[in-house]
Amino acid sequence: MTPERYEKILRVLRRRQPTLTVLMDEVNKPHNFSAILRTCDAVGVLTAHAVPPKSGALPTFDATSGSAHKWVAVQTHSDALTAVRTLQAEGMQVLATHLSQRSVDYREADYTRPTCILLGAEKWGVSDEAADAADANIVIPMFGMVQSLNVSVAAATILFEAQRQRLRAGMYGTPQLAPHDLHRLAFEWAYPDLAAGYRERGEPYPALDEAGQIVR
Template sequence: MTPERYQKIRRVLARRQPTLTVLMDEVNKPHNFSAILRTCDAVGVLTAHAVPPKSGVLPTFDATSGSAHKWVAVQRQPDAVTAVRQLQAAGMQVLATHLSQRSLDYREPDYTRPTCVLLGAEKWGVSDEAAEIADTNIVIPMFGMVQSLNVSVAAATILFEAQRQRLSAGMYDTPQLAPAELDRLAFEWAYPDLAAGYRERGERYPALDEAGQLVR
C-alpha cells in the first residue's frame, strides 16, 4: 500500500454518500448490473441493494463494472416490496422509475434527502405493487419512437442528477461517514485480505498511520 493510494482511498470515502442508494429489482443482465455499480461508484453511493432474479443468483460482475464491485457493497434483498418498506423505515424516500398518473420528471424530487432509486428488471420494469408503495414515481422524458432507456442508462441519468443537486448543496465537501466508519472502511479497502482475517477471528482492525501503514 503506497501513501498515495491510501490517501486516494480516504479522499473517495470522504465523499461517499451513505444517504444515496439504488435498489435493483431483478436486474438480470450482468453488463447492466455492473454498469449500474460503476455509476454508483462514480457518484459516491456507498451501498447498493439488489433483489436477485428468479434464478436466485445475483448477476456475475463483469468487466463493465471497471472493478466498481470492490468499492460499492451490494446488499441482497428478498423482494422489492420488503426492501422498499425497510428503506422507508430507515428514513429513505424511495423513487421508483415507473410511469403512472403520479409520475414526476426525474429532476423534480429533492435528492439531497436520503434517497433510494428503485430500478426495475430489464423486461418488466418496477412492479405495480412496489411502485405503489414508493414515495414517488419518476420518469425520464422521452421524445423519440422508443419509450424507455436501457436500465443502466436510466440509472446513470438519475444518479447524476442526484450528484448535481448534492454538489450544489455542498454535500461532497464534508465527510458524511462518521470518523470511525471511515477508518474502518479505509482499512477494508486498503487491506481486504487482512481485514477478512481479522473479521474471522473477531478481532479489531489495527490502526493505520497517514501513509496507510500498520501502526505497530
C-alpha cells in the same frame, strides 16, 4: 500500500454518500448490473441494494463494472416490496422509475434528502406493488419513438442528477461517514485480505498512520 494510494482511498471515502442508494429489482443482465454499480461508485454511493432475479443469484460481475464491485457493497433483499418498506423505515425516500398517474419528471425530485432510486429489469420494469409503495414515481422524459432507456443508462441519468444537486448543496465537501466507519472502510479497502482475517478472528482492525501503514 503507497501513501498516494491510501490518500486516494481516504479522498473517495470522504465523498461517499451513505444517504444515496439504488435498489435493483431483479435486474438480470450482468452488463446492466455491473454498469449500474460503476455509476454508483462514480457518484459516491456507499451501498447498493438488489433483489436477485428468479434464478436466485445476482448477475455475475464482469468487465463492465470496472472493478466497482470492490468499492460498492451490495445488500440483497428477498423481494422489492419488503426492501422498499425496509429502506423507508430507515428514513429513505424511495423513488421508483415507473410510469403512472403520479409520475413526475426525475429532475423535480429532491435528491439532497436520503434517497433510494428503485430500478426494474428492462423486460418487466418495477413491480406495481413496489411502485405503489414508493414515495414517488419518476420518469425521464422521452421524445423519440422508443419509450424507455436501457436500465443502466436510466440509472446513470438519475444518479448524476442526484450528484448535481448534492454538489450544489455542498454535500461532497464534508465527510458523511462517521469517523469510525471511515477508518473501518479505509482498512478494508487498503488491506482486504488482512481485514477478512481480523473479522474471522473477531479482532478489531489495527490503526493506520497517515501513509496508510499499519501501526504496530
